[in-house]
Amino acid sequence: MSSVTHEENMKKPVSQGGDEALIRRFSPASQAEPLKNAELLEKDEVEKLKDTGFDLSGEGRSGTFLMANCGVTKCACGGVRGVELMPVTEALKKYGWLKEYWWQLVEADKDAFTKETERGLDNGYFIRALPGERIVYPLQTCLYIRSDNTAQRVHNIVIAEEGSELHVITGCATHPHLTSGLHIGVSEFYVKKGAKIVFTMIHNWGEDVYVRPRTGVRVEEDGVFLSNYITLKGVKSIQTYPVAYLTGTNALARFNSVIVAPKGSHIDTGAKVVLEAPGAKSEIISRTISYGGRIIARGHLVGLAKGVKAHLECQGLILSEEGVIHAIPELEAHVADVDMSHEAAVGKIAKEEIEYLMARGLSEEEATSTIVRGFLNVEIEGLSKELNEELKSIATEGQKGM
Amino acid sequence: MLKIEDLWVDIHGKEVLRGINLHIGRGETHCLFGKNGSGKTTLLMTIMGFSGYEIKQGRISFKGQDITKTPLNERSAMGAGLLFQRPPTLRGVKLKDMLAVCRRGKDDSGLAEQLAVKYGFDRFLEREVNLGFSGGEIKKSELLQLLAQNPDLTLLDEPESGVDIENLQIIGDMIRKLLQKDIHRNRQKSGLIITHTGFILNYVAADRGHVMLDGQIYCQGNPLEIFEGIQKYGYEECVRCRQ
Ligand SMILES: Nc1ncnc2c1ncn2[C@@H]1O[C@H](COP(=O)(O)OP(=O)(O)OP(=O)(O)O)[C@@H](O)[C@H]1O
Ligand SMILES: [Mg+2]
Numbered sequence: 001m002s003s004v005t006h007e008e009n010m011k012k013p014v015s016q017g018g019d020e021a022l023i024r025r026f027s028p029a030s031q032a033e034p035l036k037n038a039e040l041l042e043k044d045e046v047e048k049l050k051d052t053g054f055d056l057s058g059e060g061r062s063g064t065f066l067m068a069n070c071g072v073t074k075c076a077c078g079g080v081r082g083v084e085l086m087p088v089t090e091a092l093k094k095y096g097w098l099k100e101y102w103w104q105l106v107e108a109d110k111d112a113f114t115k116e117t118e119r120g121l122d123n124g125y126f127i128r129a130l131p132g133e134r135i136v137y138p139l140q141t142c143l144y145i146r147s148d149n150t151a152q153r154v155h156n157i158v159i160a161e162e163g164s165e166l167h168v169i170t171g172c173a174t175h176p177h178l179t180s181g182l183h184i185g186v187s188e189f190y191v192k193k194g195a196k197i198v199f200t201m202i203h204n205w206g207e208d209v210y211v212r213p214r215t216g217v218r219v220e221e222d223g224v225f226l227s228n229y230i231t232l233k234g235v236k237s238i239q240t241y242p243v244a245y246l247t248g249t250n251a252l253a254r255f256n257s258v259i260v261a262p263k264g265s266h267i268d269t270g271a272k273v274v275l276e277a278p279g280a281k282s283e284i285i286s287r288t289i290s291y292g293g294r295i296i297a298r299g300h301l302v303g304l305a306k307g308v309k310a311h312l313e314c315q316g317l318i319l320s321e322e323g324v325i326h327a328i329p330e331l332e333a334h335v336a337d338v339d340m341s342h343e344a345a346v347g348k349i350a351k352e353e354i355e356y357l358m359a360r361g362l363s364e365e366e367a368t369s370t371i372v373r374g375f376l377n378v379e380i381e382g383l384s385k386e387l388n389e390e391l392k393s394i395a396t397e398g399q400k401g402m
Numbered sequence: 403m404l405k406i407e408d409l410w411v412d413i414h415g416k417e418v419l420r421g422i423n424l425h426i427g428r429g430e431t432h433c434l435f436g437k438n439g440s441g442k443t444t445l446l447m448t449i450m451g452f453s454g455y456e457i458k459q460g461r462i463s464f465k466g467q468d469i470t471k472t473p474l475n476e477r478s479a480m481g482a483g484l485l486f487q488r489p490p491t492l493r494g495v496k497l498k499d500m501l502a503v504c505r506r507g508k509d510d511s512g513l514a515e516q517l518a519v520k521y522g523f524d525r526f527l528e529r530e531v532n533l534g535f536s537g538g539e540i541k542k543s544e545l546l547q548l549l550a551q552n553p554d555l556t557l558l559d560e561p562e563s564g565v566d567i568e569n570l571q572i573i574g575d576m577i578r579k580l581l582q583k584d585i586h587r588n589r590q591k592s593g594l595i596i597t598h599t600g601f602i603l604n605y606v607a608a609d610r611g612h613v614m615l616d617g618q619i620y621c622q623g624n625p626l627e628i629f630e631g632i633q634k635y636g637y638e639e640c641v642r643c644r645q
Contacts, residue, residue: 356492359486361506361507373495377494
C-alpha cells in the first residue's frame with residue numbers, strides 16, 4: 001500500500017467539520033430496541049428490504065445476515081460449506097488473527113465517523129470464503145435501522161482466501177415509517193491471490209437519513225473485486241468514497257454505480273483505485289440521475305506501476321432544473337507506461353432522442369421515461385441473470401413516482 | 403393524404419424552405435430529388451413536426467386535417483411515419499423495445515419480431531437502438547420500425563444510401579410492403595422518398611417526382627424522366643428550365 005496516496009486519501013472527504021455535531025444529533029443504536037427475530041418484521045418492512053435485494057426467505061442465497069439497529073437478528077449459512085458468516089464481534093473473539101485485518105484498509109482515526117465506529121461499534125458481518133472455495137449463490141446481508149433518530153455503527157470484514165470466489169449482496173435500509181437516522185458502515189475487503197469478490201450494495205433510505213460508508217479494498221495478484229452500488233430512493237445525504245489498492249500483478253477492481261438523487265438529497269459518491277502492481281486493471285463507471293438533488297460523481301485513478309490499464313466514466317442526466325451533477329474525474333499517472341482514460345458527460349436528455357421516440361408514437365413523458373429506464377438499464381457484471389433481472393425490476397420500480 | 407401550401411420554414415433564423423407546395427394523394431408515391439443542403443430533410447422533418455423547424459408561413463394538412471401545429475407524437479398516431487436520415491442512438495433501449503413502442507396499441511404484437519426474422523434482422527433485436535449499427539443496418543432497423551408502426555404516409559429520407567446491392571433488394575422489398583406496392587387497386591398507403599442515387603426507383607415505382615433547389619420546388623413530373631435529366635444535365639438544367 002502506498003503511504004503517499006493513502007494519506008492523501010485521508011484528506012479527501014469533503015465534509016467540512018460539523019460531523020461530530022451530526023453524530024450527536026442521533027442516539028446510538030445500542031440504546032434502541034433490538035429486533036428479537038425476523039418474524040417480527042411487518043409486511044411493509046419485508047417489502048422495503050426486498051427492494052434492496054434482501055429476501056427474507058433466503059431463497060437462492062448461500063447465507064443470510066440481518067442486523068437491525070445494534071443487534072444481529074439473523075445469521076445463518078444454511079449448511080453451505082466453504083464459507084463463514086458471523087457477527088464481526090464474535091469473529092473477533094474467535095480469531096485472534098482477525099486483528100491483522102481490523103482497521104487496516106480504513107484508518108480508525110480517518111474522520112469523525114470512523115472514530116465513532118471504533119468507539120461505539122454496534123456490530124457488523126464477518127464473511128470469509130475458505131481457500132479454493134467457490135460460493136455459487138450470493139450471501140445476503142442487511143443493515144437495517146428500525147428506530148427513529150438512531151445512529152447505527154457498523155464494521156464489516158470480508159475475506160476471500162486464495163483462489164476462492166464470493167458474492168455478497170448488501171441491502172441497507174431504514175424502517176418505512178422512519179424519517180431520520182445515521183448509518184456509518186466501515187467495510188474492509190481482502191481479495192487474496194486469484195480470488196474474486198462480487199459485492200452488490202443497494203441502498204433504500206428515508207428522507208432525512210445520513211449515510212457514511214467508509215470502505216477499503218485490497219486486491220492481491222490475479223484477484224478480482226467487482227463492486228456494484230445502487231441508490232434510487234430518497235435520502236438526505238450520502239458520502240462514500242471507497243478506496244481500492246491493487247497490490248498484486250494483474251489485480252482488477254471495477255466499481256459500477258447507479259445513482260438517483262431525488263429532490264433534497266445530496267449524494268457525494270465515487271471511488272479511488274490505486275494501481276500499484278504491473279498489469280493491474282480498473283474501471284470506475286457511474287450513471288447518475290438528478291431529479292433535483294445534488295450529486296458529486298468522483299473518480300480517481302492512480303497508476304503507480306507499468307502496464308496498468310484504467311478507465312473512468314461518469315454519465316449524468318439532469319431531469320430537473322434544480323438538479324446539480326458535478327463530475328470530478330481524476331487521472332494520476334506516476335510512470336510512463338500506463339493506459340489511463342476518462343469520459344464524462346453530464347446534461348439533460350438530448351431532444352433528438354426524445355423526439356425520435358415521439359415520432360414512433362410516445363408522448364414526451366413516455367419518451368423521457370423510456371430513455372431514463374434505458375440509461376439505468378446497465379447489465380451488471382458478475383451477477384447471475386436472475387439477479388440482474390431482480391435489480392432491473394428494482395430500478396424500474398424505483399423510477400415510479402419520480 | 404398530404405397537402406402542403408406555401409410553406410416557409412426557418413432553422414435558427416435561417417430561411418431554409420421558401421414557399422413549398424406539394425400534394426400527395428392516397429396511394430401515391432412521390433420522390434424528391436435535390437442538391438445537398440437544398441432543404442429536403444427539412445421538409446420531411448417539418449411534415450413530421452420536429453422542434454427547431456419554425457414555420458413562418460403556410461400550412462400542412464394530413465388526411466384533411468390541418469396539422470400545422472399538431473404535436474409530433476399525434477402526427478405519428480394519425481399515421482405519419484419517418485425513416486430518419488441520421489437517427490440518434492438510444493443507449494439501453496433495445497431494438498426489441500423500440501419495435502414494441504411502434505407496435506403499441508395495435509394487435510398482433512408478435513408481428514414485428516416475425517418481420518425481423520423475415521428480413522434477416524432478428525439478431526439485432528437485443529442490440530441497443532443504433533448503437534454501433536452500420537449505415538445499412540440503420541436503414542433496415544428504421545424500416546423494421548416503420549413496418550411495425552404501419553403508417554399511412556411514410557416519409558423516407560434516403561432509404562438506400564449506404565446500402566449494398568444485396569441489401570438493396572431487401573430494403574426495396576421492405577419499402578414495397580410499406581407502400582402496398584403489391585396492391586394495385588384501392589391502395590391506401592402513400593410515400594415520399596428522398597433519393598440521390600435513384601436506385602430505389604428500380605424497386606419501388608414512384609408516381610411523381612419533384613426537384614428541390616434552394617428551398618423551393620423547381621420542377622414536378624415523371625420521376626424517371628426527371629432523374630434521367632438530372633443524370634444527364636445536372637441540377638443546373640432544372641434552374642435553366644424553370645427560367
Ligand atoms: N440545425 C441546423 N442548424 C443550422 N442549419 C441547419 C440545421 N439543419 C439544417 N440546416 C441547414 O438547412 C439547409 C437544408 O438542410 P437539409 O438537411 O434539409 O438538406 P438536404 O436537402 O436534406 O441535404 P442532403 O441531401 O445533404 O441530405 C442546409 O443548408 C443545412 O445546413
Ligand atoms: Mg437530407
